[in-house]
Amino acid sequence: MTEVLKKIQKRAAKADAGNKIMDVIFPLRCPVCDRPVPYPERRQGVCPECREGFLLIKGARCCLCGRKLAGSEEELCRDCRINGGRHCYTKGIALYEYNDMMREAVYRFKYEGRREYAGFFGKMMAKQFGNAVKRAGVEGIIPVPLHAKREAERGYNQAGLLAAAFGAEIQMPVYEKYVIRVRNTPPMKALAGTNRQNNLKKAFKIGQNDVKLNITIIVDDIYTTGSTIDAVAGVLLEAGISRVYFMTLAIGKDF
Ligand SMILES: [Zn+2]
Ligand SMILES: [Zn+2]
Structure with missing residues (x-):
């Protein structure tokens, strides 16, 4: 012995x-x-x-995008009210407030090769939302894809790393190629409003259809206006998926 x-x-x-x-x-x-x-x-x-x-989002949240609300009288954030609550996704949630520290961290995570941050972020997402995601009946995690060219340049897709880290923690399958990005759209800031939305609509398509999914969750790093997530969710709905949730690392404040 x-x-x-x-x-x-x-x-x-x-x-x-x-x-x-x-x-x-x-x-x-x-x-x-x-x-x-x-x-x-x-x-x-x-x-x-x-x-x-990093500041975890606490207190009253928007019923749709999960943004921390400025006032507790409203159910929706200003952004969701403006578009009449119309989103392709069902509902979503974010882990942290998009403050200066988070902005810098995301920049390093995306553009300076700090892929190891994904481990910590994925763990935190699992700790905060793992049970809720399971209870919602989610069958698979779908990261917002990068265009193949951009992914090759960067060496990784940060949303894919987050999805993988989260999926490993809660033991849920990740489908990285379920949706692919067929257009290398110009950076969001360069386009405004309707132009941006039209451009995004055609940017994504189904890349894998041998797995039948009913309820999924999209994972991304930042939620700003939600147009990217809505575009991916739209493609998933068209492919017959009935409910699409989302989860992001951070989200901007209601104002
Ligand atoms: Zn430190
Ligand atoms: Zn909202």
């Missing part, structure tokens, strides 16, 4: 040393401040100084 115990202890010590070496070669970076996270804190994913750096 003691022999077995000794063996286990030895193996654990070896693994620990291995982890420490990995930590030096590939330091896990804190998604808030981007400094390496010290080894004992790795499980947390965020360095001890930054634990309060």
Whole structure:
């Protein structure tokens, strides 16, 4: 018995040393401040100084997009009221407020190769929303796709990484190619209003139809006006999926 115990202890010590070496070669970076996270804190994913750096959305939310509401008298945020509550998606939720810290983190996550942030974000999404997503009967997770060319340039799709991390936590399948992006649309800011919506409509199409899904959830990094998520949800509805939820890492404030 003691022999077995000794063996286990030895193996654990070896693994620990291995982890420490990995930590030096590939330091896990804190998604808030981007400094390496010290080894004992790795499980947390965020360095001890930054634990309060991101603000979880709490209190009254918009019934459709989940945005934190400015006042509690309303059911919908200003954005959803303006478009008469018409969305292709059924309902959605976001984890964090899109504050300056979040903006910087998302920038590094998307454009500066910090793909390791996905682990922490996926865990947090699972902790906050995992049970609700399961209770809603969701059968599969669909990340907002990037155009193949853009994904090749960047080396990854940040929404795909989030979806994969979340799916692994709650053990739900992720369908990365269920919807594909067939048009490399210009960055959102370059286009306004109707133009943007028209452009987006044709940007997505079904890429995989050998799996029959009824209820799905779209995953993306940021929800701003919801036009991208609506465009993806529209394609899914047309393909016969009956309910499409969404979940994003962050969402802008109601104003
Ligand atoms: Zn930090
Ligand atoms: Zn809303």
